[in-house]
Amino acid sequence: VDGEFFPGIQKIQYKPDAGPEDVLCFKHYNASEIVYGKSMEEWLRFSVCYWHTFRGTGADPFGFPTLHRPWEDGTDSMENAKRRLGAAFEFFTKLGVKYWTFHDRDIAPEGNDLAETNRNLDEVVDLAVKLQGETGMKLLWGTCNLFANPRYMNGAATNPDAHIVAHAAAQVKKGLEVTKRLGGQNFVFWGGREGYHTILNTDVLAELSHMANFFKMAVAHKKKIGFTGQFLLEPKPKEPTKHQYDYDAMTVIGFLKHFGLEKDFKLNIEPNHTTLAGHGYEHDVVMASAFDMLGSIDSNTGSPDLGWDTDQFPMDVKNCTMVMKTVLEMGGLAPGGLNFDCKVRRESTDLEDMFISHVGAMDAFARGLKSAAKVLQEGVLTRLVKERYLSFSSGIGAKIAKGTATIEECEDYIMQKGEPKAASGKQEKFEAILNHYV
């Protein structure tokens, strides 16, 4: 199936001097270029997602599908599934990314029962193993779709019906096994239906406990089968549910801690989810990283004026810089990566739009990487931050930082030293310095 679905498009090249309308080449992303001690490819670990890019139809709540792809025959057959997978690997290869991600149900159709569904999945995974071998593509992460099938409408792990929870668990069992087979470097849980629509019909504590037990079953199975990938939980505040339990990074970290799961999971942060939760674009990336819980990033964006998940391609260099600064500070995301959980607008109906959008976003992140590297190399911002907290390296500050001070000591200190002097926070200076690099 090689090469036949995007005949007019060659492997995307790095052409730093290309003109404004040359949107099918990289002007900034140069995979092998060394930046801050590693190649751009190693820092950025881009991944294409299967659901938006190969299963997205352009349908929205007010409109029918707009995206018609040459490899689709309108059926949900196994044949179509395999042809589509071939098209995807052609796309991955021509785009020049090294990783992909999928939900179980993206790549293979459900059958009449779980046994048949699992056979379907195995058969497509056979092909994926082969295509990975031929192309060198790797699986960044696999995940299970526990939200689209009507059986999960009231939740998967948090469904009020144990029969459905059991079904979700059985699905995860298989999902883990095929992810292992494909060498998946991570496995993601996104609980789109784990939450409530009305508190009136919901026992939130029971549901959260069931969810924790559900994850424990998955952790046990992971160990049993020797899957060595990282488990990731992905926060989202709402949509499709009115309230999703995994609201944001700190909520999820608290949940994991409460139920003793914090050693077994890290977080997959999606900035569009972060902004829907009312935070700044980079907030959850920074918070998760600070708690050593940042596992991977769904590198997309929303529109700040819209209250739903638009999963747009990230095109803002300043946002990319902030994310990459955090990534560089933690020494890289591996085994995580930057997964494009993005979809072309439903109006972007040309086949080339699939490439243009990914290329544009990869270039935006490449610029972000280079800017962030320069920020860290020159070290001005880092030094200014360090200086702000200098008082904690000695005296009463060191005791407070270590947790050995008492409240009486603090009072004595004030009685002796008197009123402290507040220092300028200098926000505009920090912003202007950042602009020096972006």
Next chain:
Amino acid sequence: VDGEFFPGIQKIQYKPDAGPEDVLCFKHYNASEIVYGKSMEEWLRFSVCYWHTFRGTGADPFGFPTLHRPWEDGTDSMENAKRRLGAAFEFFTKLGVKYWTFHDRDIAPEGNDLAETNRNLDEVVDLAVKLQGETGMKLLWGTCNLFANPRYMNGAATNPDAHIVAHAAAQVKKGLEVTKRLGGQNFVFWGGREGYHTILNTDVLAELSHMANFFKMAVAHKKKIGFTGQFLLEPKPKEPTKHQYDYDAMTVIGFLKHFGLEKDFKLNIEPNHTTLAGHGYEHDVVMASAFDMLGSIDSNTGSPDLGWDTDQFPMDVKNCTMVMKTVLEMGGLAPGGLNFDCKVRRESTDLEDMFISHVGAMDAFARGLKSAAKVLQEGVLTRLVKERYLSFSSGIGAKIAKGTATIEECEDYIMQKGEPKAASGKQEKFEAILNHYV
């Protein structure tokens, strides 16, 4: 100072048959009436806050003070502080509430240094002790204002300068001591400046660690002085800071858990903060209660179309019903209560508006209490919820609930039992039933 500041207003009476314009009597709140096994007074534990009601000036970011009170002489003198306190106790008594709340700096002016400030505080607390004795009023909670003074502009417990952290600690030491002296049943921490304005100048992990150590110093001192009140943390997502660390209930529960503080604190939930965090009105009350962490409630409301804290008096009976349903289910809020962290609109400049607003809110909550009691007494909603989760009381459901199921057992179960059937969530039925009671 008895009786002289509200001469035209008598003690507010319960007059169930009063007309629409009779807004200076209770039509629903009847303190001694028994509802669901306790008096309304015991369930509702209303408290008047000192800051809005006696220190609010009506100033806003675009306007000068509008509220001119007869007990104010325009100075921040000790004499004014004492006269004001007298007016407050007259107000409390005439309104017929049993509890009040304050920040240290509400009741006594700061002096030239901490020693003088503490003496000022002691002197006013002497008077407060006397007035409590004379009136039977009790202190629901005390708290320290760690946000208004410019020294705290970059944070109190999370300030980048240890000198300022020490100052905040010294202030809390004294705050705990006077709260103890006044028989305070709780002590609240609201960290209005604990957060960041720009991530560029901030070390979030250092700040959170300092905050945890700060709380540990307070816990140690609480034990040392034998203060038996409950410690409460109050979540708020933002404002005045761009991002506040205590974003919402689940974030704070996670923070407490992470730093080993979960036994020492409960939460003081303010619904206006909950809605600012993007949740439904009752969400944080329900979540905190589910985790046995609900300590007290700041019973106010915002306008859903506004993005800042308006601290309005709660006038929506359905919202009050949802809150009181949770309170009844947990057997009451004591030692917490319903604190009116509310302010009259800056345009509500008549002295009587202070009463009208509190009376209206107390009546709304009294109606909420009665509706919630009926909901629980008739038990329809409770039974319907219980039935939804019935499958977890036996078989595979019971194993999942207990955490003893394995993922293989789940798979076997599905292979045998087949596809589950999704049941209607019946949200509209639940809503219609609630409307039967409200």
Next chain:
Amino acid sequence: VDGEFFPGIQKIQYKPDAGPEDVLCFKHYNASEIVYGKSMEEWLRFSVCYWHTFRGTGADPFGFPTLHRPWEDGTDSMENAKRRLGAAFEFFTKLGVKYWTFHDRDIAPEGNDLAETNRNLDEVVDLAVKLQGETGMKLLWGTCNLFANPRYMNGAATNPDAHIVAHAAAQVKKGLEVTKRLGGQNFVFWGGREGYHTILNTDVLAELSHMANFFKMAVAHKKKIGFTGQFLLEPKPKEPTKHQYDYDAMTVIGFLKHFGLEKDFKLNIEPNHTTLAGHGYEHDVVMASAFDMLGSIDSNTGSPDLGWDTDQFPMDVKNCTMVMKTVLEMGGLAPGGLNFDCKVRRESTDLEDMFISHVGAMDAFARGLKSAAKVLQEGVLTRLVKERYLSFSSGIGAKIAKGTATIEECEDYIMQKGEPKAASGKQEKFEAILNHYV
């Protein structure tokens, strides 16, 4: 096709003493009961919408259809369309509403070209005429679906391609004609795709001018064919587009005024759209009414914490009261009505949920009507508002109100009379009085 699709459900009865779980009867809506001088039926003019209630599938952006109806055979055939229409009229009749609404494409499938599509539509309209005759049902309004078909993805009247604008116009021509045939009392334009996704590719002024010309063509045709229904424009701020030109009531009124269309259109206000535009629930109803531009209401609600259109059934009596107060003050909505542009939650999968939801909402509005009637009959709020503006009935106030005052007169007035005294706005008193009635 009579009576066969909802066999277990009888005509919904008025049973004022029914219990909490009796959710298939009216406890408040009593069609013939006289309230404020008219029957409840005359004031409320309830309408069921065809799209949500008979074409909604429960699919959402993250999930497949959940609602499976016995009259659906899974095809988009004419046979299915007719059977579905029969089911709908059974539903209307058993529910006891007098009006329905539809989009052209809801009731009949598109054919291979416009001619065939129009023939399909005619054939189904034949049946609708017959069913209306048999049941006494009336058409509150018809409308054209100019947003779901992929051809309209970049807009209908505002499409950058004139060919597509022409197509939309041709569709409206037919839509007007069948609405006339069915005795439609109004015709609605909702421009879901009239707006932009990115300003970068958009000429907003050209698009707005084209939209105005489009409406003028429709007005001309209306007159030509003698259609006497009211034309209505429905504001919505966003979704599916990032920015919709008909943002809110005042924006649309300005648009109509700017292009000389204000005599030919009124507004169809949907409160869920109003809240998405950042206003209070009743705001656009009040504003449209104040400008004598309120034509009809899509009586639904959203969740204030969600940023997309949830089209929930209105269950909040206070909101209903505010809407009905405006309706009573303007003497009724006719020829408009209260159209339930609402959908059962996708989890509300039982057939009875279709009834429960409508019944619950009708009861909520009936309570709102009764409360609003009492507010107006007793006249307290009305009088208090009138008193607030009393100064405009004489002296300088009357001149300002009439527009005959000069700025020098105002200055003279102040030089003589001196500083004005600001009066309390008494918001809490107004709120407490409203609570007396709700």
Next chain:
Amino acid sequence: VDGEFFPGIQKIQYKPDAGPEDVLCFKHYNASEIVYGKSMEEWLRFSVCYWHTFRGTGADPFGFPTLHRPWEDGTDSMENAKRRLGAAFEFFTKLGVKYWTFHDRDIAPEGNDLAETNRNLDEVVDLAVKLQGETGMKLLWGTCNLFANPRYMNGAATNPDAHIVAHAAAQVKKGLEVTKRLGGQNFVFWGGREGYHTILNTDVLAELSHMANFFKMAVAHKKKIGFTGQFLLEPKPKEPTKHQYDYDAMTVIGFLKHFGLEKDFKLNIEPNHTTLAGHGYEHDVVMASAFDMLGSIDSNTGSPDLGWDTDQFPMDVKNCTMVMKTVLEMGGLAPGGLNFDCKVRRESTDLEDMFISHVGAMDAFARGLKSAAKVLQEGVLTRLVKERYLSFSSGIGAKIAKGTATIEECEDYIMQKGEPKAASGKQEKFEAILNHYV
């Protein structure tokens, strides 16, 4: 008073090669450099606002003043007013801007009555005239503060008390006169209190009519005194009021049209207000410009995650590019300009922060100007947009654009030409091309 308040700071220089920490020089703004046919100074017309920069105290709803300036003696005396004005002109001059803006009450204190207030104002204006003469500074616009004084708490032009409306009118009379004397190029109306807090106590139509009559009085007086500046209305959706009548650009344009004022006013657009109204950053600038109603811009920004007006310095080059692209397309803003309605963060307490913030914002806009100029010079985006609408230049498209097509012609066209083909909107391509320039 020359040169004494910012002794350590020299006139800000253009140093394109300055390093990251050199935040007291321009790296991009080079006043005399010619860009797209005019000097940067002519395109950008920067203005410093007096209220934030010289009257801002750093107080916020939760905190006391933090900003202590050497020219302030803590009084509201005339002497202080004059010294402050001297400091301001030193700042303007050293910063290198040519324009300033003020509210009447910013520059001179209110007296005991209007006559005394007016005398105070005249006296300070005498000094301002002198300082303008000495420095070459010009007044971009004057305005009246009709929102801070408690008398205006319930509105100025829309106050329910005619006495207060008259007071506002008298104040505007004087404001116009002093603005004329200072050679003000515009006069702005921002109606911060023109709106409602609760619809329950408000007659919205009466208030809007009064506001229109109020503006008509001002227009008449403008003509009478021969003031030739442009009148500007500034939209804002809310804050301090719950709902402000001048919600956004399209609302205000509609208002002006409805009341016959559209020839007498243009709009002063503030992007932070635009985003609070739920639009994208540049939306109102684009819309106002499209309707030939863009008069001036308050060049600031908010944080998309905050629901109130933060009035931050604009530091995002992409946003600046979008604004400047519109400005270039309309041939410049004159007599309007880019007014920095921005305040240093209350934590930015150093005197130099006043400069750093303005310099950073001027550089961001200079970069935006240069990027926008390149976009227009190369013409790629412009051409692509033009091509999208090409079908309106002939045939049925031209008739639709001119308003001469009929709906029957459209139907005939479709019957002949058949189904249109939807073209890709290519949003990502447009975004990627924009990134080529930013």
